[in-house]
Amino acid sequence: MERYALHILLSILLSFMCGISLHASTRKSPQRIILWERNWATGGEAVPLLKIILDATREEFGSYELIKSVPMEQKRAMSELENRRTLDIVSIATDIDRESRLYPIRTPTDKGVIGYRVCLIHRDNRAMFRNIKSVMDLQTVRFGLGESWPDVQVLKHAQLLVVTSVRYEGLFPMLVNRRFDCFLRGVGEVEQELQRFAHPHMVLEENVLIIYPQPNYFFVNRENRALIHRLETGFTILLRNGGYDAFFDRFFQPQLNKLHIPKRQHIFLDNPHLTPETRKLMRDSRFKILF
Structure with missing residues (x-):
């Protein structure tokens, strides 16, 4: 009788252990x-x-x-x-x-914030931007961008001057060395970049906001x-x-508030390089940015 009870106990234990093993083997890895x-x-x-x-x-x-x-x-x-x-x-x-x-x-x-652009500039170039009010006024400004970025074609379509670099990090010393006048940055990224690539000659321009669907x-x-x-x-x-x-x-909202978006001179550019699906999406009220 004792031997039979021991056999039952061992069978139950074995079944329990097999169940654990099976569960572990079938559990999804991350x-x-x-x-x-x-x-x-x-x-x-x-x-x-x-x-x-x-x-x-x-x-x-x-x-x-x-x-x-x-x-x-x-x-x-x-x-x-x-x-x-x-x-x-x-x-x-x-x-x-x-x-x-x-x-x-x-x-x-x-929500398309990357298409709301401000300029990082050389501190000695502040006066260059004070009276800019239109796309035509921007035609004397040299813009720095990454070589493969979609923004390059947006600016060229507006007949603006573009200087490019293969390396993203290389654009910051190019600005400091005045290879171009404006390093065009999204309003959601510029604050962090000012800290990460801080240089006494690099400052945020405070007048202009360039906007295109992006x-x-x-x-x-x-x-x-x-x-x-x-x-x-x-x-x-x-x-x-x-x-x-x-x-x-x-x-995003704290960053937008710091940049005083409503007070800036808003200049709008077309973006001809969007698909019909994306153009339709950008008209969706769920993705409107309110200031």
């Missing part, structure tokens, strides 16, 4: 997501917004591990993502070419259906529960 290193370094909205989206979808899609990529310039980042090598996601401004090569998660990460998207490889589904689901949740607007107000 979804590994490699985000472009530049999106971490700039202190922009990409990392905190992406974490909110991934947390909002944790119950349906499981846990995740967000990883910083190795450093690389924007042109290489797009190539790596397109060929699905060392990147899973980037957060960059959109244009027709990028939407043809990659999959855009078609909810702006910033939303920033998360882009992923077209074959990465699992990540596409998760990100689109996450944005749907945030748009429905108010989390999207709350994030914008918390992250």
Whole structure:
């Protein structure tokens, strides 16, 4: 009788242990997501917004591990993502070419704030900007931009002078050395850059605001259906529960207030390099920026 009871006990214990083993073997490992290193370094909205989206979808899609990529310039980042090598996601401004090569998660990460631009200038060039009121007034200004940035074509379309650099970090010393007059920066990134690349000769210009339609998207490889589904689901949740607007107000509004946006001279440029889908999106009231 004792031997029989011991046999039953051992059978129960064995079944319990097998159950634990089976559960462990079938438990999903975290979804590994490699985000472009530049999106971490700039202190922009990409990392905190992406974490909110991934947390909002944790119950349906499981846990995740967000990883910083190795450093690389924007042109290489797009190539790596397109060929699905060392990147899973980037957060960059959109244009027709990028939407043809990659999959855009078609909810702006910033409501289009990246298209609201101010100038970093050499401190001795302040007088140059005091009386600027129109696109025509801008035609004597040399603008510094990254070689592969969509903004280059926007400014050239407006017949403005553009000086480019392959390296993002190289644009700051170029400005200090007066290779150009205005390093055109998004209002959501300029404050952090003034701190990160601080130089006594580099200052924020206080009069002009250049505006053109230019939303920033998360882009992923077209074959990465699992990540596409998760990100689109996450944005749907945030748009429905108010989390999207709350994030914008918390992250961007203090920066906009510091830059005194309503008091600046607003100069509007056209952006002919947007897809019809993006043009339609930018008319959506959910993505309007109110000052």
